[in-house]
Amino acid sequence: MPLRVTFVAAARSSPLLAERFEDDRPLDQAGWDEVQRVARDLVPLAAAELRYCSPTPRSRATGDALGYAPLVQLALRDCDMGRWRGLTLGEAMAREPEAVDAWLSDPRGTPHGGESLLAFISRVGGWLDTRPVEDGGRVVAVAEPSVIRAALVYALKAPPATYWNIDVRPLATTTLTGRAGRWNLRFDGAPAQPSRA
Secondary structure, three states, X not given: OOEEXXXXXXXXXXXXXXXXXXXXXXXXXXHHHHHHHHHHHHHHHHHOOEXXXXXXXXXXXXXXXXXOOOEEXXXXXXXXXXXXXXXXXXXXXXXXXXXXXHHHHOOOOOOOOOOOHXXXXXXXXXXXXXXXXXXXXXXXXXXXXXXXXXXXXXXXXXXXXXHHHOOOOOOOEEEEEEEXXXXXXXXXOOOOOOOOO
């Protein structure tokens, strides 16, 4: 049986356009409300044998609110953005437009003084490949959307630029099945909608 790793995207702590690199802010009220709205569908994932989360406050709070009691994994931290940490993309672009363009176009580039996109994808992929596989098993990991995007690029062996074309919404789930070096993206069917008479 293959290993099943389900990623749950952390609830939001700010409006999308106010998202900051390596955002350490806790969940805001809207984030807590979002968790409560979807909890019924996500709480069953707490039955996973292994439960993890990114070290961000919102990832930990999301996992705790869903009853996962997740173990923090440093390998699931956001990309190290160096001197852009805490900035929005717009703020970084206003300060260093050429550096942002270089970063967006070169997966090996580190114009911010932090981690390259390629190194980030490799780090997250290394974590994925070292999950224990014992006759299958289930893992749930609450992580920042950027971490989930990196995991998908790694698992699908896609070019690093694919990272920019993946949209992970807050509290979305993504499941990978397989084992080290051999991962498949799994799409589960949507729950049946009640019929209207």
